Amino acid sequence: MKIVVIGGSGHIGSFLVPRLVNAGHEVANISRGIRQAYTDTPEWQQVRQVTADREQEDRDGTFGDRIVELGADVVIDLVCFTLDSATALVNRLRGEVGHLLHCGSIWRYGASMKLPIAEGSDSAAAPTDEYGIQKRAIARMLQEETASGGLATTSLHPGHIVGPGWQPIGPLGNLDPSVWETISAGRLLQVPGSGTELMHHVHADDLAQAFEKAVQRREAAAGEDFNIVAPTALTVRGYVGIAASWFAKEPRLEPVSWEEFRRVSAPGHADTSWSHLSRNHCFSIEKAKSLLGYAPRYEPEQAVRESIEWLIDHKQLSVGNLATS
Template sequence: MRIVVVGGTGHVGTYLIPRLVAAGHQVVNLSRGTRRPYAEHPAWEQVEQLTVDREAEDRAGTFAGRVADLAPDVVVDMVCFTEESARQLVDGLRGRVAHLVHCGSIWMHGPSRSIPLREDSETVPFGDYGVRKAAIARLLLDETARGGLVTTSLHPGHISGPGWHPINPLGNLDPAVWTALASGAPLAVPGIGAELLHHVHADDVAQGFQLAIERRDAAAGQAFHVTAPSALTVRGFAGYAASWFGREPALEFVGWDEFRAGTTPEYAEQSWEHLSRSQFASSDKARRALGYAPRYAPEEAVREAVEWLAGHGELDVELSAG
């Protein structure tokens, strides 16, 4: 198939595009051209690279037409963040493209009312990002249900892998959390440590996208979670992480006001966004319908990311063997 990937040099595209090339597909990548993939791969030499400013072209109303004019069989949209942008693309591809596959987020759900979350779980999303992702998912499902463009939306958890900072046991991106766990220093934890975080390795997400593309009939008009097979409690995650450095975690459970007073507003807000949702999103539907089989447990996905950061001088920590 001829596949156009929008935003293919990001976390998931780094793994998805080599998978698609290896499977024999012809791939075109549309991106701003501002960064390389997180991991080099010879498959990128076979990819047609086109530079495009999607935000500017959405404002001008030209982006969807540009994509459709490339005559793809499938469009994979990794970087759609507003309902209006999604609507423009759907309208431009309808009747011209066989399948649109969209990258959503488990944040299309609000805080868990029961676990695991299913794709049709009734929760109320919150926050700008979560509300927008939920709206896009509804738009795509409705589009296909009405007999329009065939769409599929895939909803990853917290994407981890080599090359970038993963969400840490406090639900934020503060590198000091890793150094505290590595040194055995006390770590202030908001809440009681039972809140859930649900990570997934970027290559497992890429696997889900490849399956949705290649098993179109099973994926048509559906939403799927693409997550690790288990989720981590804050306490458990901290325990795994400390063990990578030969330590036990020294956790001090505090209220949210005290936690906010001891960190930056940015990190405090990140922690609240993740921990207040406390999500565990089941990937059983993707397993049954698509054959999705994630290779990484969540702690394995995060460890690989931390090892990369330490090995490239981005974290001043030393992991133990094993």
């Protein structure tokens, strides 16, 4: 098939685009042209690169026309963040494209109520941040579109995406590199809350696998939404303990109040931690396994370690030596 990937040079597309090429598809990647993919593989030589400023073309009302002109059978949208943008694309692609796949987010869910959180259940509160509100609205619109006999659509909702080439969400639910320095040195780490809060990661290649399977199983995927995460979730204290073992250290944690944590944290890091940890997320992947055949290869700690090893190898993280696996 001819597949257009919107935003294919980022975290997900770096793994997805080569998968699609290897599966025999003709692939075009639409990006702003300001970043290379994280994976430098031969498959990229077979990909048609299209440069476009989506935000500007959305404002001009021309972005959907650009996609239609490429004559795709399937469109995979990895960088849509507002209901208006998603709706405009659906309206233009209706009757022109066989299948539209959208990358959502687990932040379409608010704080957990029951665990694991399953699609279509009452397991989580409503989102309170604008990003999550928009992602939830997009997923609902796509389901209604397909249910009404319109465009075949599918939305996939990843956890905290991890992979070589970028910082993972760390044990405190933020991107503070000093957390890794503290753990690797065996120093005391101040942890907000109880340490039992959950985070649910996913390796970028497992997410790419899910998109590929949704393309392959259009009939099963059409009109559906899926949680796409690792087989298990990490608690804060479990994450710290696993990470400490990578450096042959014992974990040293000191629980502190959120007020104290905000006082000692660098600006912004505490807010990011609260955004992740207050949700306390753990998700079911049974629907994706059943309908798509989703079979994640990575446990969350394996995905994170791969990311940390890449950062160390590329001199982007100053920590102690990793112990042998």
